[in-house]
Amino acid sequence: MEQPRRFPGKVQNEPGVIASGVYLGGRRVGDIPVDGAATWAGHDGYVVWIGLLEPSSQLLRKVQQEFGLHTLAIEDAEHAHQRPKLELYGDALFVVARTAQLIDGRISFGETHIFLGQGYIVTVRHGASTSYTAVRKHWESCPTSLAKGEDFILYAILDFIVDNYIPVLDAIEEEVEAIEDRVLENPLTRSEIERLYMLRRDLLRLRNAAGPLVEVCVRLTTNELPQIRPQMHPMFRDVTDHVRRVEERIDSLREVLAFAFEASLLIGQGHETAISKKLASWAAILAVPTALAGIYGMNFENMPELGWRFGYPAVLAVMVTVCSVLYWRFRKNGWL
Amino acid sequence: MEQPRRFPGKVQNEPGVIASGVYLGGRRVGDIPVDGAATWAGHDGYVVWIGLLEPSSQLLRKVQQEFGLHTLAIEDAEHAHQRPKLELYGDALFVVARTAQLIDGRISFGETHIFLGQGYIVTVRHGASTSYTAVRKHWESCPTSLAKGEDFILYAILDFIVDNYIPVLDAIEEEVEAIEDRVLENPLTRSEIERLYMLRRDLLRLRNAAGPLVEVCVRLTTNELPQIRPQMHPMFRDVTDHVRRVEERIDSLREVLAFAFEASLLIGQGHETAISKKLASWAAILAVPTALAGIYGMNFENMPELGWRFGYPAVLAVMVTVCSVLYWRFRKNGWL
Amino acid sequence: MEQPRRFPGKVQNEPGVIASGVYLGGRRVGDIPVDGAATWAGHDGYVVWIGLLEPSSQLLRKVQQEFGLHTLAIEDAEHAHQRPKLELYGDALFVVARTAQLIDGRISFGETHIFLGQGYIVTVRHGASTSYTAVRKHWESCPTSLAKGEDFILYAILDFIVDNYIPVLDAIEEEVEAIEDRVLENPLTRSEIERLYMLRRDLLRLRNAAGPLVEVCVRLTTNELPQIRPQMHPMFRDVTDHVRRVEERIDSLREVLAFAFEASLLIGQGHETAISKKLASWAAILAVPTALAGIYGMNFENMPELGWRFGYPAVLAVMVTVCSVLYWRFRKNGWL
């Protein structure tokens, strides 16, 4: 390993640059401006990590020229809205991942674009994504032998992104379970249906964010990429595994919500039927006094019952009796 | 590179020929008739680009003879209605892509057929598809080293076709989101159901247009095709990526519309149930005065209540009380 | 090429034999009986084409012995009801395809079995399938160099079979579009549901007939089969392509019919709800005069309103007013 070199003093980062440091053996040895970063990357054992946040077009061009990055990758990094993917341009690896975060109880999505080459890594964040300061700190405090390469930083970032899916999933899972309980108790109200619908939407978005990452991680565990040291393969296999587990949980939740929809339809149908039965029962019960009263309200001259002494109480008694019998029978067969 | 050659003066394009030019190092150096175009294509460094729009059968035969194209490809180009595909006939590549365009708010579909061989490219447009004049202009203004081959033109056209899917998708997405809001508010009206149905249809058509293009683009990134220079592979991988992103967005929208259908069914069921409850409640409330009035409308001689001084107001009071109690209870349990 | 040989004069085909000719360089040079056909097939440059229609068991055995065909293939050809497939028995290729035809507006299905070996091709038709006379005529009039082999005849027949799916699909598509319009206008009548159901059935049958042919065609484009000359591969790729296009259209139509079912359910639900609303509205409107009339039909002695001069018209006026107000409100909120 060569001798440590001289650093500029305090570097004032330009807008869009979150961090720009040089590392030796896993420890940060100084801050540098973007211009000239490639020279540091070229020094044996030194690793440059530049972190950008929604950088301007000019800043991206400057980074492109510094490290000789491919124009198409720079375009992707500028416009965002990419699928998770891994692309190899000459000596540089370009990785896109989508991030998810809970902000005020709603999922927000972001994107991270990573350029990785001999001695350097550039990360570009868009939208909702936690700062990688935590990753940086963790890495700086873990100077194992493995940690000496830029591929370890890539691993640390992907691992961090996948770990950040978990609280999002936990929150959705909790809500799904709450919905499940209500589905089986009563027909869903409009706002519950809306919630259920929104959960399906969110899960679909999360699926699109996390799903294609499996393929990216799998490729990072093969011998096809010279930028990744073979000793790093188990680390990337571990990330693969965790993102598969995330995917499986998402798929299960999606299926559970589909079950909930079907169960809700069935329960709603049963509810509708119960109301029809109630309506029919009461209609039948009330039709009896109406019909009887109608008959004794007719104006025929010759209606002997009308003159009977106990005609009126007798009719009332018949009414009450028939209604009670009907009521009792409807109760018994479960219509009321 | 050889010396520039002599061109005919102003070439009057025959019907069906949109453009027919010769390019050297990415810059257009002259216009030529279709006859003899193959000679120019044969000159080292020169590239011939002929653009046809719904050409006649004779014109296609002429092009076929000029460049020695395969009869089956010419038949495809004449009849249109092909699937997106990539076919290799001898030394020539034959590519079919479907185009989509918004015309007056409706999606129109077209087809582009491309013949590509050593030193020439022939594009044949059918139906709704934007003219490639923009591509031509862009290419002529970008004479990088890569731009010197006919494979770059193929890339530029495919990129243009895929980019043109985006505004179509954006428009559909906007409409889907509008429908989504309405689905969750009220049972859909007939015209909203029709709109939802039409969106599904359009997405199905767009899926059929864009989906098979992934496979075409993937084959253009392999070493299997001698017509494509290896340095062009990243460009075609970028197109692949964008068409995959288009495909993913289409699939998500299709799924969202399926959710909307299910949610709509559930909300419609709830609505039906609410109406049944209302109907039953009012029937119950109104049955009370009807039954009571029927009873006191009977003509029995011996009905003491009829002679009571406050019989009538008492009955009215009973009616009002019972109806009010019922109304209050129905309100309370949400039936009214 | 050897010298032409002597033919029997006019050959009287036995029952089940539609045609039995010898071709040289793509032109028919004479008719021959089935016995001895293998000798002609063995002559260099000569091709024997025997066309059978639902042949008897004996005829098939005779053909088997003549060309040394495999017993299992002969059994398949005799019993029909096979899946489309390609089988290699020793030196002979055995191909099964299903044919579809519109007969009186209904789809009828048939089967064609093809035996192909060095210098001969035997076609066996079952059920509804157009005669291959047209193919024969077309082939005889196109003596290109390619046309000189029996593999070209195989191509011509498969191409013909796939082309014949198109009018069937067109007819179904037209009907599907007619159904679609009606689905969105009104709840389907029983006969329309039946039509929709039948279309799904027909498409399922067509899918089973055409789908497995893709695999057959793909195998004909590989180098695995010595019976197919490499120059024929583009021809078979073209058929592959067309059958894939057929498959894609079938799949789209199937999906469209599934959409139509769902839309129909949704529209039917809306219709049901509209009727419930109408019923409830009229019940409410008519309950008012009934209740009021009931009250003034009671026989209490002391009902001052009954003695009022304008009591009756006042009650009528109240009835009309309340009913009108209700009617107007129901109209306004869309229940009537």
Add this chain to the structure above:
Amino acid sequence: MEQPRRFPGKVQNEPGVIASGVYLGGRRVGDIPVDGAATWAGHDGYVVWIGLLEPSSQLLRKVQQEFGLHTLAIEDAEHAHQRPKLELYGDALFVVARTAQLIDGRISFGETHIFLGQGYIVTVRHGASTSYTAVRKHWESCPTSLAKGEDFILYAILDFIVDNYIPVLDAIEEEVEAIEDRVLENPLTRSEIERLYMLRRDLLRLRNAAGPLVEVCVRLTTNELPQIRPQMHPMFRDVTDHVRRVEERIDSLREVLAFAFEASLLIGQGHETAISKKLASWAAILAVPTALAGIYGMNFENMPELGWRFGYPAVLAVMVTVCSVLYWRFRKNGWL
């Protein structure tokens, strides 16, 4: 080939042994006990076929020791309830197939386990499965050169099993078609829904029985198994083909039943709507005389119409007229 050897006289099969014979060149040359069978199997040209029916544990152990079979295969054969599979243990092939049979109009399932090694084949039947006596007879009467190996017996049994699926499928198909007709005529009765449900269940079971057999048959057509002579490959390809055809028919029937469910739901919905319309129409028609009669049943002193001479018939006439008009209108718009 060696000289024929001496056989024991009449062999009394022990319980569980259905048959135990020695064959030479496809012809049965004698019966033998299980003990010592391996010796006969070892003689060149001789094939031993032992047929067991639900054998005891001891009998299976005896067979295991005789032929040196693998313990796991013996365990499978003893416990049944296996998936169709092909397993290679040392020199012996172990094949499991599920059988289906119509018994009193219901499908019964069974299992056949086959051990095949150099010179011997042991078949173990469980549950509902036809005896292989017919296969044995057929084989004994067909001493072609192919028939001289134990692999031919395996083919004959698998072919027999697959052929026996056909009548089961035919019976289901017939029933499905009967159900289809009823689905489109009227909403299904409870017993018809039950039948439909049971058919789906039976098809699911049949799918599980026949489906995995495709994979087994495909492996028998490859060069991977030394127990299968290459000349037998076309025979096993034929079985593969037939079981694929069975699978395709099952899948079609499953899809048809799913269509029937959906159509039934749609028709039931239409039926429900028709009843609602009828109910609403009659309610409206009958409400008219009720309301009118109510009005003229009021006891106001001053109701001039009551004193009119033709007041009563006039009211009756109005009632009849209004009811008739309503009836006619409801008829016309299809509500009645």
Add this chain to the structure above:
Amino acid sequence: MEQPRRFPGKVQNEPGVIASGVYLGGRRVGDIPVDGAATWAGHDGYVVWIGLLEPSSQLLRKVQQEFGLHTLAIEDAEHAHQRPKLELYGDALFVVARTAQLIDGRISFGETHIFLGQGYIVTVRHGASTSYTAVRKHWESCPTSLAKGEDFILYAILDFIVDNYIPVLDAIEEEVEAIEDRVLENPLTRSEIERLYMLRRDLLRLRNAAGPLVEVCVRLTTNELPQIRPQMHPMFRDVTDHVRRVEERIDSLREVLAFAFEASLLIGQGHETAISKKLASWAAILAVPTALAGIYGMNFENMPELGWRFGYPAVLAVMVTVCSVLYWRFRKNGWL
């Protein structure tokens, strides 16, 4: 094989260690503490089996140091909630399987993590999973030659886990069959729908637990893993087979429950229709006396029928007759 060595006397297991023994030729020859276990593992022919139950972090670290295990595997084993998987870290195999158990009639899930290296196996159990004491006992009593390796213990554990799925599946199957009977008899009650829903949930969980194990078992039957002796492959193929059978049964049950949902919807619809018919029938029957009574309750002066002697009984007779005729007709057409 080397000479047996000296063991510590009675080893008091620390908390989290269930068992920690040394085996020679399949027989347990002594108990050892975790510290120093690797030394025993290194002795030729000796196998160390350590069984842990929800071990503490420190205990896991100790085991890690003892056998040089990979940190990521230790992390997985500590946190549980992993997918079934097989991972190769250097010389050690890491296997995760999920276990299922019936506890008080409900399914409980657990996880087992297995580390396997030269001469040792460490099993870590989490959550609901039967103790492997039974496996241990069985293995100790079966000292075949195969049983002499740690790979045999892995097989025994996986076989045990898969076998333990069977009673769980049997219990679910029994319940599914009970639900099926009720589905076809009557519309489901809310609690039955809840049960059906819960069964789908449980099957989904079981699918997630058992499904990925197929892949794990398949990899154990290939030559890719040096830790598995080739003679063990048939054993792992047998486990593969059984877990596939489990998977198939789960999939069938899932499909059956989906059928049950659909059938239930259809039967519920029919039930609803039957109630509508009943309601409409009784409404029609009762409307007749009401309308007739209303007419004869009118107060017209000139209503001749009122003065007829048998007017009243005649009207009653008409009422009874019309109602009876209606009742009879409704009965006949199945509405009542």
